[in-house]
Amino acid sequence: MIExxxxxxxxxxxxxxxxxxxxxxSNEKVFIQGESGSGKSTLLNLLAGVITPQKGEVIINNSHLxxxxxxxxxxxxxxxxxxxxxxxxxxxYLNLIExxxxxxxxxxxxxxxxxxxxxxxxEEAIRLLANLGINASSILKRSVSELSIGQQQRVAIAxxxxxxxxxxxxxxxxxxxxxxxxxxxxxxLFDECEKENITLVFVSHDESLKxxxxxxxxxxxxxxxxxxxxx
Amino acid sequence: xxxxxxxxxxxxxxxxxxxxxxxxxxxxxxxxxGVQIIKKEANSGFLQPVSGTDLIIGPKSSQIELLLYSVFxxxxxxxxxxxxxxxxxxxxxxxxxxxxxxxxxxxxxxxxVSTNENFFKHYSxxxxxxxxxxxxxxxxxxxxxxxxxxxxxxxxxxxGDNIVLSHGDxxxxxxxxxxxxxxxxxxxxxxxxxxxxxxIVTLHAMEAIHDDSPNHFMHRxxxxxxxxxxxxxxxxxxxxxxxxxxxxxxxxxxxEEHHGHNEDxxxxxxxxxxxxxxxxxxxxxxxxxxxxxxxxxxxxxxxxAIFGIQRKINNNASEPLxxxxxxxxxxxxxxxxxxxxxxxxxxxGLVVFIGLLGMLSLILMGVQNRRKEMxxxxxxxxxxxxxxxxIVGEAAIVCAVSIGLGVVFLYVALFVLSQPLYxxxxxxxxxxxxxxxxxxxxxxxxxxxxxISFVPAYRIYKQSLIDGMNTHI
Numbered sequence: 001m002i003e004x005x006x007x008x009x010x011x012x013x014x015x016x017x018x019x020x021x022x023x024x025x026s027n028e029k030v031f032i033q034g035e036s037g038s039g040k041s042t043l044l045n046l047l048a049g050v051i052t053p054q055k056g057e058v059i060i061n062n063s064h065l066x067x068x069x070x071x072x073x074x075x076x077x078x079x080x081x082x083x084x085x086x087x088x089x090x091x092x093y094l095n096l097i098e099x100x101x102x103x104x105x106x107x108x109x110x111x112x113x114x115x116x117x118x119x120x121x122x123e124e125a126i127r128l129l130a131n132l133g134i135n136a137s138s139i140l141k142r143s144v145s146e147l148s149i150g151q152q153q154r155v156a157i158a159x160x161x162x163x164x165x166x167x168x169x170x171x172x173x174x175x176x177x178x179x180x181x182x183x184x185x186x187x188x189l190f191d192e193c194e195k196e197n198i199t200l201v202f203v204s205h206d207e208s209l210k211x212x213x214x215x216x217x218x219x220x221x222x223x224x225x226x227x228x229x230x231x
Numbered sequence: 232x233x234x235x236x237x238x239x240x241x242x243x244x245x246x247x248x249x250x251x252x253x254x255x256x257x258x259x260x261x262x263x264x265g266v267q268i269i270k271k272e273a274n275s276g277f278l279q280p281v282s283g284t285d286l287i288i289g290p291k292s293s294q295i296e297l298l299l300y301s302v303f304x305x306x307x308x309x310x311x312x313x314x315x316x317x318x319x320x321x322x323x324x325x326x327x328x329x330x331x332x333x334x335x336x337x338x339x340x341x342x343x344v345s346t347n348e349n350f351f352k353h354y355s356x357x358x359x360x361x362x363x364x365x366x367x368x369x370x371x372x373x374x375x376x377x378x379x380x381x382x383x384x385x386x387x388x389x390x391g392d393n394i395v396l397s398h399g400d401x402x403x404x405x406x407x408x409x410x411x412x413x414x415x416x417x418x419x420x421x422x423x424x425x426x427x428x429x430x431i432v433t434l435h436a437m438e439a440i441h442d443d444s445p446n447h448f449m450h451r452x453x454x455x456x457x458x459x460x461x462x463x464x465x466x467x468x469x470x471x472x473x474x475x476x477x478x479x480x481x482x483x484x485x486x487e488e489h490h491g492h493n494e495d496x497x498x499x500x501x502x503x504x505x506x507x508x509x510x511x512x513x514x515x516x517x518x519x520x521x522x523x524x525x526x527x528x529x530x531x532x533x534x535x536a537i538f539g540i541q542r543k544i545n546n547n548a549s550e551p552l553x554x555x556x557x558x559x560x561x562x563x564x565x566x567x568x569x570x571x572x573x574x575x576x577x578x579x580g581l582v583v584f585i586g587l588l589g590m591l592s593l594i595l596m597g598v599q600n601r602r603k604e605m606x607x608x609x610x611x612x613x614x615x616x617x618x619x620x621x622i623v624g625e626a627a628i629v630c631a632v633s634i635g636l637g638v639v640f641l642y643v644a645l646f647v648l649s650q651p652l653y654x655x656x657x658x659x660x661x662x663x664x665x666x667x668x669x670x671x672x673x674x675x676x677x678x679x680x681x682x683i684s685f686v687p688a689y690r691i692y693k694q695s696l697i698d699g700m701n702t703h704i
Contacts, residue, residue: 106613
């Protein structure tokens, strides 16, 4: 599903990532652990095709991201990858439903898939929220900024899930949550990925979450550039 | 959801922030269009009353002066021209019609124009429209008066009403021609020219009310008995005629007494109903034409003749006269105001520019604060180009909303101002939909806004290329 080969990425003449090989299989749930400054965000941007490596290959779903044009990578990302960020996941001027269905506006294939589950995108959004334990009707009218962090993160999962992308990349999604919520958040994410056969790449510096995952990768163990050098 | 809808929602959520930008651009749009419209309306307002007149002839003066007093009743002529010159002009070759105009009196602040029947026959305005009557007709009697639409409406006059003219054109006059009131014979339809605010009387009547020779009217000291007698003799229909004759010797005394009585009656009724009095009869008998008039409107047989006649009049040896081509005089007047208009255009253009700069700075400030938002958009597949489009879309929306608001402001202002403008300056502001030229101005403003937004759009484009999906900013 995800494959990196001899990949090097530098930013302003400084080598940040040098990964000889990384392979993540379909439906795998992988925890990538790394301290801040270890190049986590850079790795995610590379996986998402926001940036391209100067050397080596990034292959996702048998597509070579490193040889694609910028616009192709953008639409590839829209079609195949869902994202969950640390916080500030939602566009403040869109309402709950608009935020969730936003990826379908950039990807026709995800819109099609979403409409297989429900008659309309709005219905699908409400269905996803219900799965995540949010009764949409009670908060539908509220501005997204009035939601609690926990609610916001669940809305973010719904957005990442809509239209069943192949991969969900979660970038420190639990760091704003307290420990009780962390566990339930991760469980929820797992359940949904399980149902939809989605590959999950979960990046965090928080070792306590490691135990939930089948596979755990220490970024420093695959990156031959040392963290101090990057900083 | 296109980037445009996103932009719309983004602006919607920041209405309050953009409020001042909306208002400042809207005001500038209102100013810019307002200047255009006032210019256009003023131009047509000045041209309409003279559109059917080929030449205006008056005593030697500057063409703008002659135009202003003879057509717009602004200012007063220093000198007058001979009535004989009018007769000569009318009789001359290539002249189709000539209308004598005499000014100077007023009624409750409205100007009185005295002329002859040619006015109703030949005068035209606003592309060959002739003056028409809402009720009544042109004068058939020497002391008939035709009222402009505004005069009748504002002063609430009806046909048959009695009107006393005042000497001079001041709002409040102390000299009234109350011995010779007029009867309203007709009320004109609105023309949206200065005629709406004028009273039109005959030249004979004008001469009569100004005739200073002491023996014409009975209320004045009567010196020559014989003349007084003449008047009565001629006045066959007078109801006191037989009575006067019977009383022979007491004629003069009685006559005076009678007149006094008549005047009392007249002043009682003068408020409303016109009644012919003795003075009218005397004046009608005399029916004197004025020796001097203010100006002559001329229509020619063929347009080619205009310059020939103009040259002839300007070189006229018997009396110093000026002949002007009113359309050219309006142009001249207009050039005189050109710099005011240019200045206003520059000022409103600058206000537009400042408004747009305000918008630019607001959007630029947003660029920095919205890096996380852009990262999210990137993560779900928006290209950096899409994000640039979002910013351009926002600017386009802000400007379009402001323009819409400005147009609303403009029409509200026009509606509010049109009546006072008309009442105070006689300037008729026709409220019309925006012309192509004005729409082009609006399009230009919108394009400038879009162009100006390329600055923040490019910045955010670069920014989002660098930031990618990095939300840890």
